[in-house]
Amino acid sequence: xxxxxxxxxxxxxxxxxxxxxxxxxxxxxxxxxxxxxxxxxxxxxxxxxxxxxxxxxxxxxxxxxxxxxxxxxxxxxxxxxxxxxxxxxxxxxxxxxxxxxxxxxxxxxxxxxxxxxxxxxxxxxxxxxxxxxxxxxxxxxxxxxxxxxx
Amino acid sequence: xxxxxxxxxxxxxxxxxxxxxxxxxxxxxxxxxxxxxxxxxxxxxxxxxxxxxxxxxxxxxxxxxxxxxxxxxxxxxxxxxxxxxxxxxxxxxxxxxxxxxxxxxxxxxxxxxxxxxxxxxxxxxxxxxxxxxxxxxxxxxxxxxxxxxxxxxxxxxxxxxxxxxxxxxxxxxxxxxxxxxxxxxxxxxxxxxxxxxxxxxxxxxxxxxxxxxxxxxxxxxxxxxxxxxxxxxxxxxxxxxxxxxxxxxxxxxxxxxxxxxxxxxxxxxxxxxxxxxxxxxxxxxxxxxxxxxxxxxxxxxxxxxxxxxxxxxxxxxxxxxxxxxxxxxxxxxxxxxxxxxxxxxxxxxxxxxxxxxxxxxxxxxx
Numbered sequence: 001x002x003x004x005x006x007x008x009x010x011x012x013x014x015x016x017x018x019x020x021x022x023x024x025x026x027x028x029x030x031x032x033x034x035x036x037x038x039x040x041x042x043x044x045x046x047x048x049x050x051x052x053x054x055x056x057x058x059x060x061x062x063x064x065x066x067x068x069x070x071x072x073x074x075x076x077x078x079x080x081x082x083x084x085x086x087x088x089x090x091x092x093x094x095x096x097x098x099x100x101x102x103x104x105x106x107x108x109x110x111x112x113x114x115x116x117x118x119x120x121x122x123x124x125x126x127x128x129x130x131x132x133x134x135x136x137x138x139x140x141x142x143x144x145x146x147x148x149x150x
Numbered sequence: 151x152x153x154x155x156x157x158x159x160x161x162x163x164x165x166x167x168x169x170x171x172x173x174x175x176x177x178x179x180x181x182x183x184x185x186x187x188x189x190x191x192x193x194x195x196x197x198x199x200x201x202x203x204x205x206x207x208x209x210x211x212x213x214x215x216x217x218x219x220x221x222x223x224x225x226x227x228x229x230x231x232x233x234x235x236x237x238x239x240x241x242x243x244x245x246x247x248x249x250x251x252x253x254x255x256x257x258x259x260x261x262x263x264x265x266x267x268x269x270x271x272x273x274x275x276x277x278x279x280x281x282x283x284x285x286x287x288x289x290x291x292x293x294x295x296x297x298x299x300x301x302x303x304x305x306x307x308x309x310x311x312x313x314x315x316x317x318x319x320x321x322x323x324x325x326x327x328x329x330x331x332x333x334x335x336x337x338x339x340x341x342x343x344x345x346x347x348x349x350x351x352x353x354x355x356x357x358x359x360x361x362x363x364x365x366x367x368x369x370x371x372x373x374x375x376x377x378x379x380x381x382x383x384x385x386x387x388x389x390x391x392x393x394x395x396x397x398x399x400x401x402x403x404x405x406x407x408x409x410x411x412x413x414x415x416x417x418x419x420x421x422x423x424x425x426x427x428x429x430x431x432x433x434x435x436x437x438x439x440x441x442x443x444x445x446x447x448x449x450x451x452x453x454x455x456x457x458x459x460x461x462x463x464x465x466x467x468x469x470x471x472x473x474x475x476x477x478x479x480x481x482x483x484x485x486x487x488x489x490x491x492x493x494x495x496x497x498x499x500x501x502x503x504x505x506x507x508x509x510x511x512x513x514x515x516x
Contacts, residue, residue, distance in 0.1 A: 010389075010390065010391075011391055011393050014386075014393040015381070015393045015394035015395075018394055018395050018396050019381075019394065019397045021396060027322075037286055038344065042432070043196065045236070047236040047237060047238045048204065048232065048235040048236070048237055048238065049237065049238050049239050049240060049241055049243065049382075049384055050237065050240040050241065050242065051205065051240075051241045051382055051398060052240055052241050052242065052243045052325065052329065053243055053244050053246070053343075053400075053425045054243040054244075054246075054318070054320075055318055055339060055340070055343065055423055056306070056318035056404060056421050056423045057246045057247060057304055057318075057402065057404070057423075057425075058247075058304075058317075058318045058320060059318025059319055059320060059321070059338075060319065060321040060322075060325070061243045061321075061322065061323065061324070061325045061340065062325045062339070062340035062341075062343040062344055063201075063240075063325055063327050063328075063329075063340070063344045064344070064347055064425055064426075064427065065200065065203035065204060065265050065347065065348060065427055066203060066204050066232060066235070066237070067204065067396060067398060068204065068205070068206040068209065068235065069204065069395055069396070071238060072370065073388070077311075078317065080475070083386065084397075085238075085384075085386060085390060085393060085395050086396070087382075087395060087396025087397070088206065088208070088396075089206065089208075089209070095439060098463060099203045113214055114204065116271055118174060121163075123478065128250060128299075129160070129297050129299070130294070131250065131252060132297030132298060132299060133294035133295060133296070133297040134252075134292045134293070134294055135251060135252050135267050135269055135297070135298075136267070136294070136295035136296055136297050136298055137211035137292065137293040137294050137295040138253075138267055138268040138269055138270075138271075138293070139265045139266065139267045139268075139505075140265065140266040140267075140268065142261075
């Protein structure tokens with residue numbers, strides 16, 4: 001067990017796993033190859049969370065509607081606990097996320113980060129950039145027509 | 151007396167079997183996949199998520215397929231599923247100022263920082279049927295330009311500098327939740343906004359249109375309309391910190407409305423707000439107009455008796471699942487109810503006939 005990670009880093013990898021594309025995450029996890037023995041503290045469970053917004057974007061909160069979330073908690077043989085909280089209803093994804101969360105707290109962190117997290121982060125960045133680029137191409141460039149002599 | 155009637159079991163089973171067959175349609179035509187619905191009928195998927203009040207595109211696609219494209223049926227299915235989900239918690243309010251915008255326009259400021267970004271809009275199309283879509287074919291890739299990766303500031307922040315627009319009172323008060331507590335009146339703005347965002351698009355649109363036509367007119371400008379994705383953050387109780395638990399697409403509309411001021415407030419602009427799951431532009435603008443109309447009391451305006459000002463009227467009739475449930479239940483067997491009505495009407499007719507006869511004979515005698 002390696003306790004050298006920061007809570008801030010954990011937040012980053014858990015967030016990345018939460019919205020990772022299911023198929024891509026599964027592929028990367030399988031390619032990584034290591035599937036540690038673990039015990040469920042909470043078997044994968046599908047539920048919902050209430051998404052809130054703010055009145056006028058900056059005022060008091062209100063409920064917009066729910067979204068589906070799947071969660072899972074497990075412990076590795078050495079007692080390291082991993083949590084998976086992922087968007088959607090895929091139990092396998094929540095389980096992989098929890099395993100990765102646990103392994104990221106161990107000496108496997110560096111290799112795992114390189115094999116799974118970095119490609120996920122890169123894919124996400126590329127996707128965001130691609131959409132932002134298409135949006136940028138639809139930005140209106142105004143020009144003024146000048147008529148008459150002065 | 152209550153008489154239970156049994157029967158129709160086989161008829162019902164056979165009706166469901168036929169429904170399944172009709173849903174599939176001609177088997178010489180390829181079956182629709184959920185991915186096709188999700189990707190190619192995405193605005194229908196968005197509507198089902200918004201009014202089903204559950205963000206899950208795959209589930210909405212399934213509901214649309216099961217409902218044979220009847221979106222209210224699909225919304226019903228999603229609502230029913232939603233009630234089976236344990237609630238893990240609530241998100242932090244989403245930061246729409248951090249939205250990765252696909253579209254962002256303002257009808258009030260031409261040169262707003264961040265610009266007028268049209269996005270994948272139907273606007274400026276000619277609404278002529280495109281017969282090219284009837285044939286299969288590849289779509290050319292949309293042009294790209296230098297992406298803007300920084301956040302796009304809200305238009306209202308520019309007006310706030312001058313104090314010429316009302317400020318939203320910030321709070322972290324826990325909002326009422328109409329899925330947990332039945333609506334009581336006055337409902338308050340938080341519950342109103344929840345009801346409007348999951349309300350029937352047609353109903354909200356009609357209400358908003360009524361304000362534009364003069365029933366509690368409030369002169370709305372679309373200060374800003376933005377569509378894009380925002381991360382959803384939630385505190386994980388067992389960890390004690392927040393993570394981004396996913397991402398949702400939202401449409402946000404902020405209207406800027408005329409306001410002549412009151413005894414305590416100088417003339418300034420007021421605001422209406424719409425925030426809806428998915429790319430749901432019409433719904434979001436309509437929501438903002440109705441939100442603004444419902445705020446008359448808080449802003450010290452007159453009650454003009456317009457439907458869009460009546461919180462109880464709007465909130466009691468905006469939910470299409472409640473509405474359709476009550477409306478459609480009248481087609482179900484009411485044999486006994488009707489039997490008693492029939493008896494009553496026959497009796498009244500008999501009495502009326504007897505009375506007429508008595509009067510006629512009395513007249514003849516006189």
